[in-house]
Amino acid sequence: MSQKFMIIGFRARQGFTTNLMHVLQYLDRAEKSGYTPVIHWQGGTCAAPDDHYNGIDSPNIWDYFFEPINEHSIKTLGVSKKDMNRVKDLRKKRPDLKIVHNYMHDYYPAPSWSMYLYPPNVCLCNPSDEFRQFAHGIIQKYVKVRKIVTDKADNFYNENLTGKHILGIHLRGVKELEEHQGIDYYKRYLKYTEKYIGQHPDCHIFLATDSHRHLVDMEKEFGDRLICQKDIVRSKNNYPVQYGCREKRKRFYGGAKTAEEVLTEIILLSRSDFMLRGFSNVPCVASFLSPTMPMHFVCEYAEKARKDFEQRGEEIK
Numbered sequence: 001m002s003q004k005f006m007i008i009g010f011r012a013r014q015g016f017t018t019n020l021m022h023v024l025q026y027l028d029r030a031e032k033s034g035y036t037p038v039i040h041w042q043g044g045t046c047a048a049p050d051d052h053y054n055g056i057d058s059p060n061i062w063d064y065f066f067e068p069i070n071e072h073s074i075k076t077l078g079v080s081k082k083d084m085n086r087v088k089d090l091r092k093k094r095p096d097l098k099i100v101h102n103y104m105h106d107y108y109p110a111p112s113w114s115m116y117l118y119p120p121n122v123c124l125c126n127p128s129d130e131f132r133q134f135a136h137g138i139i140q141k142y143v144k145v146r147k148i149v150t151d152k153a154d155n156f157y158n159e160n161l162t163g164k165h166i167l168g169i170h171l172r173g174v175k176e177l178e179e180h181q182g183i184d185y186y187k188r189y190l191k192y193t194e195k196y197i198g199q200h201p202d203c204h205i206f207l208a209t210d211s212h213r214h215l216v217d218m219e220k221e222f223g224d225r226l227i228c229q230k231d232i233v234r235s236k237n238n239y240p241v242q243y244g245c246r247e248k249r250k251r252f253y254g255g256a257k258t259a260e261e262v263l264t265e266i267i268l269l270s271r272s273d274f275m276l277r278g279f280s281n282v283p284c285v286a287s288f289l290s291p292t293m294p295m296h297f298v299c300e301y302a303e304k305a306r307k308d309f310e311q312r313g314e315e316i317k
Helices: 016-033 087-093 129-142 147-160 175-181 185-199 212-225 256-269 281-289 303-316
Strands: 004-008 035-039 097-100 166-171 204-209 274-277 295-297
Touching: 004 016, 016 035, 016 097, 016 129, 016 256, 016 281, 087 097, 129 281, 147 256, 166 185, 166 212, 166 256, 166 281, 185 212, 185 274, 204 212, 204 256, 256 281, 274 281
Parallel strands: 004 035, 004 097, 166 204, 166 274, 274 295
Antiparallel strands: none
16 A cells, blocks of 8 residues: 655644644544654744744744654655645645645544633643543654754753742733633632642742733732743734734734744743643643643633634534
8 A cells, every 4th residue: 555645734824832733633633544644834923034943944844843753744745835835736736645734623532622612611721631641642752842942941941940839820811812811811810829829838930921911910919939931022012922913914923933932931831830721722732741730720701702602613613
């Protein structure tokens, strides 16, 4: 039987972690369906000028952050960057290739992949222990972060976090996802943070946030107890960093540096003793890297918002 290939592509207007979720799904599907996976990320929110970043020259954005998963690439398959910009034509020209990039909301183990449910339902933001171990297994098998990236996370950890009891907090605060953080979400973060400090008075807080406003507010609340990466991009105008802190328009993207900053935040969050989190894929991936790390989903939702969100998911399916 001839070898079958699945090219796992990039959804140009989605962020780094959402695209990483696509990859995890299709790596598993490729293995179960007898395909050899080939990851090719091109264009969009994580692109770098002149196809160069981290000392790596490559048309494949994946290579800037991760080691290749095998010896294959679009080049070895006889596929060009131009072909990848015309996927419909490529599918007709090369029926031997399976080209995928859409997120699968009902993928195994359901409903843990669902983006259209709110906790306390089991969903992507409230994954089961089984699902965390499942995703961890895929990462362990296929996804190896490049040393140049892990060194940046390790250096920050060694200089700021080593030897400390760490409460990791991921606090999403920009316009695009604010509606999904629920009722009085910032006050709820304060409530649970203060409760945790009461139980662990010597703890420090590692804060990962895309919001400059929330960083300033948390620094006022917790002072020297709070630790964060200072030199990364955060939004000061309430627009997402993956769109260059601008409105969601074509070609306004944060680029490879912003994507790498998200990845280092994920790595650092995964090393926490406990994590407080809200609606976002960033802490999801952190929980996959560290599948036994205890965590708590902070947000609460009005019943109407919950039902409207579930209905939106049904319409998309």
